[in-house]
Amino acid sequence: MHKLLTNETGKEMLLLGNEAIARGALEAGVSFATCYPGTPSSEIPEQFFNISKETDLYFEYSTNEKVAMEVGAAAAISGLRTMVTMKHVGLNVAADPLMTLAYTGVKGGMVVINADDPYLFSSQNEQDNRYYARLSGLPMLEPTNVQEMKDVVVAAFELSEELELPVIVRTTTRLNHIRGAVKLGELKPVKTKTTFEKNPFHFVCVPAVSRNLHKLLIEKYDRAMEKSEKWPYNEIIGNGKWGIVSNGVSFNYVSDAVSDLGIADKVSILKVGFSWPLPKELCGRFLRQVEKVLVVEELEPVMENDLKAIAQEKGIAIPIRGKGVEGLTRLFEYDPRMVRNAVAKYFDVEFSPTEIVDLSDLPELPGRPPNLCAGCPHRATYYAVKEVYGPDAINPTDIGCYTLGLLPPISMADLVICMGSSVSSSCGFSQATEQKVVSFIGDSTFFHSGITGLINAVHNNHKFTLVILDNGTTAMTGHQPHPGVNTTPLGVELTRISLEDLVRGCGVKDVHVVKPFKIKKTIEAVKAAMEYDGVSVIISQELCPLFARATGQARKSKPFYVNHNKCKNHRICVDKLACPAMYLDGDRVEINETLCIGCSVCAQICPENAILPVKE
């Protein structure tokens, strides 16, 4: 039995934040869940995927976040409790359905998990999605620790059904990826099927219908405000004259700072757990009991601006500050030291911070950026493409492990903005410049949002080569399936869609399917694609070695070694591939046999044939 299905109410378990969210959904009786994976949200659907194999829970990895939102919306509109999970930039993709789903509302509770990523641990930007609550008019809840991540999700389902609106629960990477003790609640019985009740004048959003629905949404805002005023996770702590307002993970830094500085009796903390609509009366009460306010919130000054507006409305003239106070910026994550310093500075508290050791005589350390794994097929594909196209071609690329092709010696990434942009931006580059364009996209990303760009390219007669790096899984987020994956090794039978058929169906005439570890043949295919006058596609197929190993599909190849009698130390292998299985011993190249998976790419490019398989 999956550990999150345990029915021992009151038991304490150490759970990852994302596990706590999944448990919360189960305790609320969730029966329908969809997602597109994305760090830091990916471990939530991972739980659902496994749980769905042993319960009645319906779960799917949808093609992208917009699809996930729409699939989930129909289930919730029909009356099922539904959870949809995604990372912050995923909500951009799903924003179109979300904005109007706010008009139609839902019948069964619908909770949208939105995981923001301050500091951009694994993202292309650090947008603050609290604005989405304000943009859509949907309620937003923000837990502050692992226990609350579970409890708030349970409450979010109730709230969603009371307001008949989807509810957004916003987390940040730090909360998704911490482990803490969680006291379990009871698992609710699950309603697995329902009947859709027709009501076209509520659900078919033509202008005449939506005019009424917009009015309804605004009425619901007032009801959401009443809920926010009484929300148990909105709380004023203490009754001192120094006010601090905080939300999410920052609330912990504030609590610790107050206790470290010994100022608990001087401080009032407003902890905001229902962050939209912000509870106006509660905020007003708080603002009246303090003399000055410090707002501690990561990213944008969202609450700071809202509080200033509330203060103005209520005629309260006290200083309210946040961004710009002693290290509190709009950038990146906050940390305990930074918040302690800001609190001490703002309220003029004397304290002596711990001194960091003297770092002035530290030697310069070699960098350790993330890197494509030993035997990663992307490295082989990049090598072959670069041999043909050289360094001057424009390389739009996309979002996945292969974005690491940015780093030397591969250095084949010129533009990444969002999922699918490799294909569409290739259209623009090829038209706007005389340069050759060869772009890269992963298999999962192609299904997610590369298809429409490819159709556009063919229809509008653009000329470039698109390389689809098909490693048979969604690798970077932890090996989730996608429509092109053989799911049998994952224990489910889903219909597999052929990338080649799909690409041909988009109208592409010049399609090459290659095995990237066969370097010569791959190079020939790339040459042919480059010569083609139009859109050509290379599908480079080889399983991700980590995924292959995890699912019992690993290649049975011997590792390689460098024969120093033959090696003339050209170092082409290291200089062009930089495989992490290679290292220098003195000035000679060696191969770490435990890391080498025997892809043989280095052996194929060695001019002296000095790289050979290890003998028994």
Place this chain on the structure above:
Amino acid sequence: MEPRRLVFIGVGGQGNLLASRLLGETALSAGIPAVVSEIHGMAQRGGIVESAVLMGDISSPIVSKGEADVLIGFEPAETLRALPKCNSDTVVITNTRPLPPFTVSIGQGSYPAVDQTLNLLQSKVKRVIALDGNALAEEAGNPLSLNMVMLGALIASGTIPISEEKMKETISSSTKEAFLESNLKAFDLGFKSVQ
């Protein structure tokens, strides 16, 4: 309980996330409040992996610069890189076996000598416990048990109120049968290397 802030630093694949999780589990079973923080995703692809365990009366899940009570480094150059987490009272436990990054192979930067690294560490913090964790893991019969060796050294350092028995209980209940003996042996070897 007075807060204890521990930072684990390693390279993708060395198993420091498992070590910090097991420590968190053990604290929970010993009735000590604990939060574990981890980094998942892109940073794990051969890059530096940091995790933290915070115990006692504290609710922040991360450790700021200069505020680690204990730094457990699975790779000597990475221990050195994480030195900004330390103050003069920090206890550093470090593996001495280098795992040079690929940037060194392609001529970007040079790898610092291990004895120089240890001398530097010793000159800055209260106590340095250095051990060849990989050698002990190999001696235990499982090269992947470096994380157990490091946990053993951590418990033996006496820096946290977790007993050898409690830690072993968690290891036993969360290790697959095939690795149990070697994991426990690795833990013991790490533990003894400190005494």
